[in-house]
Amino acid sequence: MTAPQMSDSFAKAFRQALVTHVDAPTYDRRRHRRWVLGRVIAAFTLLASTATAAATGVLVLPGGTQVTPVSSFVTGTYAGTETVHLGPAPDDANGIVVSLHCLTPGYLGLPGGTVVSCAADDLTGSDAQPDFVYDVIPLTDASDGALIVTAPPESNWTVLAAYSTSTGSEWATNGNGESYGAISETGPPDLIAVRSADGATGYIRRSDLERAVVTVVANSATGATDGITGAPADAASGSSLPLYDSDGTTQIGEFTHD
Amino acid sequence: MDATSIDETALWQRGLSGDGSAFGSIFDLHRARVYRHSYRLLVDASEAEDATAIAFLELWRCRSSVRVVDGSVLPWLLVTATNSARNLNRGRSRYRALLDSLPHESHHRSAEDEALNDVVADTQLAGALAQLSSIDLQLVTLVMIEGYTVSSAAPILGLSAGATRTRLHRARAALRRYLGHPTLALYLQSSLGDAS
Numbered sequence: 001m002t003a004p005q006m007s008d009s010f011a012k013a014f015r016q017a018l019v020t021h022v023d024a025p026t027y028d029r030r031r032h033r034r035w036v037l038g039r040v041i042a043a044f045t046l047l048a049s050t051a052t053a054a055a056t057g058v059l060v061l062p063g064g065t066q067v068t069p070v071s072s073f074v075t076g077t078y079a080g081t082e083t084v085h086l087g088p089a090p091d092d093a094n095g096i097v098v099s100l101h102c103l104t105p106g107y108l109g110l111p112g113g114t115v116v117s118c119a120a121d122d123l124t125g126s127d128a129q130p131d132f133v134y135d136v137i138p139l140t141d142a143s144d145g146a147l148i149v150t151a152p153p154e155s156n157w158t159v160l161a162a163y164s165t166s167t168g169s170e171w172a173t174n175g176n177g178e179s180y181g182a183i184s185e186t187g188p189p190d191l192i193a194v195r196s197a198d199g200a201t202g203y204i205r206r207s208d209l210e211r212a213v214v215t216v217v218a219n220s221a222t223g224a225t226d227g228i229t230g231a232p233a234d235a236a237s238g239s240s241l242p243l244y245d246s247d248g249t250t251q252i253g254e255f256t257h258d
Numbered sequence: 259m260d261a262t263s264i265d266e267t268a269l270w271q272r273g274l275s276g277d278g279s280a281f282g283s284i285f286d287l288h289r290a291r292v293y294r295h296s297y298r299l300l301v302d303a304s305e306a307e308d309a310t311a312i313a314f315l316e317l318w319r320c321r322s323s324v325r326v327v328d329g330s331v332l333p334w335l336l337v338t339a340t341n342s343a344r345n346l347n348r349g350r351s352r353y354r355a356l357l358d359s360l361p362h363e364s365h366h367r368s369a370e371d372e373a374l375n376d377v378v379a380d381t382q383l384a385g386a387l388a389q390l391s392s393i394d395l396q397l398v399t400l401v402m403i404e405g406y407t408v409s410s411a412a413p414i415l416g417l418s419a420g421a422t423r424t425r426l427h428r429a430r431a432a433l434r435r436y437l438g439h440p441t442l443a444l445y446l447q448s449s450l451g452d453a454s
Contacts, residue, residue: 017360
């Protein structure tokens with residue numbers, strides 16, 4: 001008996017697309033989400049770490065990293081993989097602050113592995129999400145000021161980049177002896193700075209977050225699954241936690257995120 | 259483990275390291291089975307092509323958690339194609355740009371196709387399968403249609419062997435009710451042919 005067959009033209013085209021898809025730089029999805037969604041925990045770190053924060057005198061969050069541009073910004077619009085030339089590095093530079101924006105669907109890759117993917121839905125449509133990636137990369141990843149951005153030939157993108165210096169800060173302590181501020185390399189403080197999906201900023205308790213993650217993981221083991229693979233759904237989805245002021249007692253709202 | 263599974267094990271190891279050509283070879287190995295299963299559920303050539311494509315793209319996306327059975331990713335692909343067929347719009351939205359770039363031929367049915375469709379893509383069978391729960395459909399796919407053992411299917415579905423047997427018994431009874439056929443195995447054999 002003859003079985004139904006996939007058309008040769010579809011099979012050939014898809015095979016090529018699959019090979020290309022796999023060969024493309026691997027998305028660092030955690031980092032992608034971290035920078036692109038702008039709603040997850042580290043986003044407030046980003047908010048307080050930007051050059052804008054330093055330039056306008058906005059205080060950097062305790063535990064956050066202050067990034068200060070020390071050269072003029074280089075801007076431009078490019079297509080495909082290109083090298084952005086920043087020129088000689090100032091003596092006080094210890095990194096390069098970069099913001100990339102997709103103009104067409106595709107992906108953009110920075111030295112060190114940071115990749116942002118831009119689907120068509122990211123650029124248009126009712127549920128469009130920010131289509132940028134922000135990162136600070138070490139000078140060693142851009143030899144002689146040559147910053148290589150990887151992209152498919154048909155992808156268009158813009159860049160904003162400058163040499164920078166980064167300075168870390170310590171967490172603060174509230175009246176109850178609890179640490180508060182941004183997640184840092186040493187981990188999360190007792191009260192973690194966040195921006196909620198509705199734009200509200202404040203702090204969530206680390207203990208609340210840990211309980212929420214455990215609950216979601218437990219639920220995913222018995223029910224919530226990805227509709228395609230059947231795998232447990234994203235453990236971070238759908239949570240709602242109390243949002244506090246830095247005193248850890250005054251509730252100012254609810255923290256929700258994607 | 260036979261020579262084919264040994265070869266697939268090597269391909270999968272290469273694929274895990276990001277070797278696109280290895281994924282292309284895995285597609286060559288399993289595309290016919292995955293497509294035929296998708297077609298069985300959807301009874302539409304273009305939709306079956308999309309469901310098949312989504313299953314292979316998911317294989318890459320979820321590569322770190324794919325469960326391999328006897329050196330093969332085919333059972334995982336079949337289960338994922340089953341889910342893709344049931345959630346086709348969701349899968350399409352995840353890979354819209356890529357899928358939109360692929361050529362779907364016009365599938366004009368010849369008299370031979372029509373005759374074939376009566377046998378291979380029995381809409382009555384598709385309708386009966388559509389009434390099963392997701393987990394039961396996955397189970398029926400692997401064990402009753404594709405011929406995997408209960409002990410091979412159970413880990414893929416996250417079930418114990420005992421629970422798998424119980425579910426399979428119930429799913430078989432449900433299919434018998436839906437199809438109204440006294441000898442289900444014979445019906446499946448006549449409708450689907452040899453799974454190999």
